[in-house]
Amino acid sequence: MDKLKLAVIADLHYYSPSLGTTGRAYEIRSATDQKCLAESGALTDAAFESIALSDCDAVLIAGDLSNDGEVVSHQEVKVKIDKLAQSKPVFVVYATHDWCCSEDAARYEGDQVIHEGVPTMTPPQLREFYYEYGPRDAISEYICEIGASSYCVKLKDGYRLLGINDDKNGKGKAGYSEAHLQWILKQIADAKAAGDTIIAMHHHLIMPGFSELVNGGMLIGDWQEMAETLADAGLEFLFVGHSHTQRTSCYTSKQGNRLWQINLGSSSGWPAPYTFFTIDDREAQIDVNYTTRFFYNGQVLGSDFVRAHTLGVVKNIIENADKGRDALAAQLKGYGLELDKIKVPYPIIRSLAKHVKNxxxxxxxxxxxxxxxxxxxxxxxxxxxxxxxxxxxxxxxxxxxxxxxxxxxxxxxxxxxxxxxxxxxxxxxxxxxxxxxxxxxxxxxxxxxxxxxxxxxxxxxxxxxxxxxxxxx
Ligand SMILES: [Fe+2]
Ligand SMILES: [Fe+2]
Structure with missing residues (x-):
């Protein structure tokens, strides 16, 4: 079987600059986010340029393309995807941040966070909008209960891709409903019968990987049952995003079948990764690359900028806790937390921060x-x-x-x-x-x-x- 090489990227969280990139409200929003919002377009451009120049056969994007489902962010990121698609076939799945399930899409003006007048897309609209990046070439398509698309496409002789929307399992969690699961299992069985390798991608995690403590909330519902089922059905590799952490993990079913989860970090946050995945009938190889240089507002920025931004999330808490009550309260507000509701008294928090710092x-x-x-x-x-x-x-x-x-x-x-x-x-x-x-x-x-x-x-x-x-x- 010929080799297949894929470039895989996730959680671009592209944020349209038209939503505001200056002022106090934006600064608080930005300082509480591991991702670089204003710079997400520049980071996406740099990653896409590098992928376009690579020798990969296709590009997979594993969801959270937009910051928070804003129509304007989708419109602008699609221009970038269209450009990349002139060099490589592109396949996309979208996820909760692409249709703003939290309903808090916003723009930022001075001190104001404004939710009105920021239209977002719905899952059926997303299917139409990104139709040429999966559904158009599908040998089979499943329209999920929320109107999103899961699809199976032929990538190359001997290889198929299963792009899954896993936003709802019908029981209040991420995942797939029973009917959706049956469709997924049929795609795996059909690929097997045809002698094709099938590789899957969806957004949420199917196994906690390194830590249930950190990733427990990022999992699909009934994850153990699903991992067991898909591993035994014959799936070997699944790309996921969502946690913004770069980790490769393995689930071994009771029958001894291994399912590998390649969890991709966010391309707009530290370490700004995109992953190359090469596979033949003997082995698969994972090589993570990083955006180390990008152009934003006439400046050349690099890894140190992204690192400092992501680090700011924890650094600001330690610094502000040491600085004073008001500074910490303002910082926590950016996370939607109230200092008064935290059970640990502020003097203890301050003392801890001082010890950690010094x-x-x-x-x-x-x-x-x-x-x-x-x-x-x-x-x-x-x-x-x-x-x-x-x-x-x-x-x-x-x-x-x-x-x-x-x-x-x-x-x-x-x-x-x-x-x-x-x-x-x-x-x-x-x-x-x-x-x-x-x-x-x-x-x-x-x-x-x-x-x-x-x-x-x-x-x-x-x-x-x-x-x-x-x-x-
Ligand atoms: Fe995300
Ligand atoms: Fe996500």
Whole structure:
């Protein structure tokens, strides 16, 4: 079988500049978003230009094309897709942010967030609007309950693509209804009967991957049952977006069938990724590329800009918590949170922020060890990190969520030891306390997930940037 090479990109969240890119209201909106909104067009242009020049056979876009479903954002991003389609066949699925399921599409003027006069698209309109990017070439199409399109197309001799809209499973969650699932299974069976490899893409996650704690809310409903069913039906590879984190994960069914989920980061946020996926009948290869240079408003910007923007989400909270009550309250308001409703009193938040900002890891570990009678953090490992500021480690781990751990720390490293000691503290303390509630399964699962998340963030089981995966026999 010939090789197939795909470029896959997700969560462009293209934001039309006509919705406002200056003023206090926009600045608050932007500062609370991991993605670069005003710059999303420039980042999209740069990624598309690079993909157009590549040797890929087709391009897949896995949903959240627009910031929040605004008609104007769709119109403008489609101009970019049309241009890319002059070089490569393009296939699109759209998702909740393409029809603004949250109904909070807005424009920003000075201090004002204005919701009126920002029309959005509906799922049936999206099907028409992006008709040539999937449905037009479909060998089979399923119109979902919300009027969105799932389709199956032939990509090349020996390969098919299953583009799925998974916004509703009919039971109040993302996913697919029973009828939709049956259609999906038929496409997989038909491809198998024809001797074709079928590759799928939808927007939400079918497995939590590195962390249920972080990704639990991003999953389709009945995810285990669905992963089991699709793996046993013969699906090997599924591209998803939504979490804005770059991660490759595997689900193995009870029968031993492996389903790989390639979760794509957002192309408009750190690390501005787009992924090349090459497959033949023996193996598949994943290579993540990054937009490292783009042109915005007459300036050349690079990875450092995107990194600083994404980092701003957590940095601003730490800085503002230290600065004062009002500064923190304003920042939290941007996230839709009220400081008064947070159960932890502000002086404690401020004190924590000060420690995080100013302590070295060695100093922070000494404080934890004082409170835990020396049992908290490995002293030797912490001493090795006397020159590392705690805040820098916090920032690095935060970025690792998004970039799939570009800076891994091996299990024998001091950072790994210190962080996993800290992550296991809740479990270890709970084991010593005579409190029944802490022994309950739910709490134990939470503790286990904290530890698993820390380990995967430090040192992922799969290399999330480059991986070669042997196919099923
Ligand atoms: Fe998204
Ligand atoms: Fe999403």
């Amino acid at each position: 302590d070295s890891i060695k100093q922070a570990a000494a404080k934890v060890n004082f409170l835990t009678f020396g049992k908290g953090i490995d002293k030797k490992a912490a001493a090795e990190l006397h020159n590392v500021k705690l805040v820098d480690l916090v920032y690095e781990l935060f970025l690792n969520f998004f970039d799939g751990s570009l800076h891994p720390h091996a299990p024998n490293s001091a950072v790994y030891k210190v962080v996993t000691d800290a992550a296991s503290l809740p479990r270890r303390i709970a084991a010593k306390l005579p409190v029944k509630a802490l022994k309950k399964e739910k709490i134990q699962k939470l503790f286990a997930d904290v530890e698993k998340t820390a380990k995967e963030t430090l040192y992922p089981a799969v290399n999330n940037q480059h991986a070669v995966i042997a196919r099923r026999k």
